[in-house]
Amino acid sequence: MALTSLIGQHKLKTILAQEARHRHAGTYILTGAKGMGKHSFAEEFAKALMCEDPDDDGACGKCSCCNYFEGGTTPDIVRVDAPSDGKMIPVADVREKIVADSVVKPQFSRNKVFIINMDYVAEAGQNALLKSIEEPPANVAFILLSSLSGNVLDTVLSRSEVLKISRYTEEEVYDVLRLRQAPGDEDTLRTICSYCGGNPGRALAMTSDDSYISLNREVTDLLLGLGSDSYTDILTDGSAFFADNKKDADIIIEIIFKVLGDILMYNVYPDREAATETAAKIRKFALENRHINSVAIGRCKAAVTEFVKMISVNTNYDGACCALMIKIHEEFKK
Ligand SMILES: [Zn+2]
Known part of the structure; x- marks a missing residue:
C-alpha cells in the first residue's frame, strides 16, 4: 500500500508525499466530513x-521502517482515537499519551507520528497540546483529524498546516464502492454515487440501506411533478414528504441539485444517453420541457441555496420547504 493506492485527492497526495520526503517534524490537520477517508490518508501519510526512503508514491514498502509499520509492531506510531465509552479523551490522557510520549525519540522509524482524532479532544485537551504542536520535537509529526468544523x-x-479532503467525483466514489465490494447492481451504485455528496463513506453506508434508493426515486418524482402540481398538491403532499424525511434533508438537497443539473444537461445535450432508470426518466422530462433552460435551472438552484x-438558521422548516417547491413550480410550469 502507498499513498497512490488511495482513490482520488490527487493534489492532497502530492502535498503529503512532498511533506513526507522533505519534512522531519511538523503538525498537520486533515479536515473533512465523516466518511471522507481522513483515517486512511493519515495512515498512509504516517507510513x-x-x-x-519515501518517494512520490509515499512509503517505499520495503525498508525496515515500513516492515515494522506493516507488522503492526512499531511503537513509533501513536493513535489517539475516540475512547470506547464515546466520551471525550481525558486531559490526563492527552498529557500522558501525547505530550509526555512525544519527547521519546522514535525507535525504529525515521519519524515518530501521532494521529489524533480532534473530534474527541475538548478545549482543555487542545490547550494542553499547544506547546507540543507548536514546536514538535525533532523527528516527531502530529497528524490531527477533524470532521467537525468549529471544533x-x-x-x-x-499552529498547523491545514489540509482539506475535498469532495470526490462520482467516478471516484464509484471506484471506492467497487473496491470495497459494496452490494448492489450497477444502476443502484451509480445512483448512490450521484447523490452521496461526493462522500465515499456515506455512499458505502447507503449501499446497505434500501431506504436511500427509494428516497432518490421519491425526490426525483416529486421534483419532476412540481410543474404540473397545483398549489394545493404542493402544500399538502409535497409538504408531507419533506416533513416525513426531515432527518434526511441534506441528502434530499443533494438529490435536488443533482436532478436539476441533469435536467439542464439533457436540455443542452439532448442526445446524451441515460445510464440509469432514474436518468432516463429525467431525460424524458427534460426533452418534454425544453422551456426549463439554463436560466430557469439557475433560478431553481438559487432557490435551493x-x-x-x-x-441552517432554523427558520420554519415547513415554510421553507413550501417556498422552495413553489419557486420550482413557477419555473417548471408550462
Ligand atoms: Zn519504507
Whole structure:
C-alpha cells in the first residue's frame, strides 16, 4: 500500500508525499466530513513520514521502517482515537499519551507520528497540546483529524498546516464502492454515487440501506411533478414528504441539485444517453420541457441555496420547504 493506492485527492497526495520526503517534524490537520477517508490518508501519510526512503508514491514498502509499520509492531506510531465509552479523551490522557510520549525519540522509524482524532479532544485537551504542536520535537509529526468544523481551536489551527479532503467525483466514489465490494447492481451504485455528496463513506453506508434508493426515486418524482402540481398538491403532499424525511434533508438537497443539473444537461445535450432508470426518466422530462433552460435551472438552484440557508438558521422548516417547491413550480410550469 502507498499513498497512490488511495482513490482520488490527487493534489492532497502530492502535498503529503512532498511533506513526507522533505519534512522531519511538523503538525498537520486533515479536515473533512465523516466518511471522507481522513483515517486512511493519515495512515498512509504516517507510513510515508516513518519510511526511510519515501518517494512520490509515499512509503517505499520495503525498508525496515515500513516492515515494522506493516507488522503492526512499531511503537513509533501513536493513535489517539475516540475512547470506547464515546466520551471525550481525558486531559490526563492527552498529557500522558501525547505530550509526555512525544519527547521519546522514535525507535525504529525515521519519524515518530501521532494521529489524533480532534473530534474527541475538548478545549482543555487542545490547550494542553499547544506547546507540543507548536514546536514538535525533532523527528516527531502530529497528524490531527477533524470532521467537525468549529471544533478545533484557532490557536491549534494557526499552529498547523491545514489540509482539506475535498469532495470526490462520482467516478471516484464509484471506484471506492467497487473496491470495497459494496452490494448492489450497477444502476443502484451509480445512483448512490450521484447523490452521496461526493462522500465515499456515506455512499458505502447507503449501499446497505434500501431506504436511500427509494428516497432518490421519491425526490426525483416529486421534483419532476412540481410543474404540473397545483398549489394545493404542493402544500399538502409535497409538504408531507419533506416533513416525513426531515432527518434526511441534506441528502434530499443533494438529490435536488443533482436532478436539476441533469435536467439542464439533457436540455443542452439532448442526445446524451441515460445510464440509469432514474436518468432516463429525467431525460424524458427534460426533452418534454425544453422551456426549463439554463436560466430557469439557475433560478431553481438559487432557490435551493436559499432553502439551505433558511433551514441552517432554523427558520420554519415547513415554510421553507413550501417556498422552495413553489419557486420550482413557477419555473417548471408550462
Ligand atoms: Zn519504507
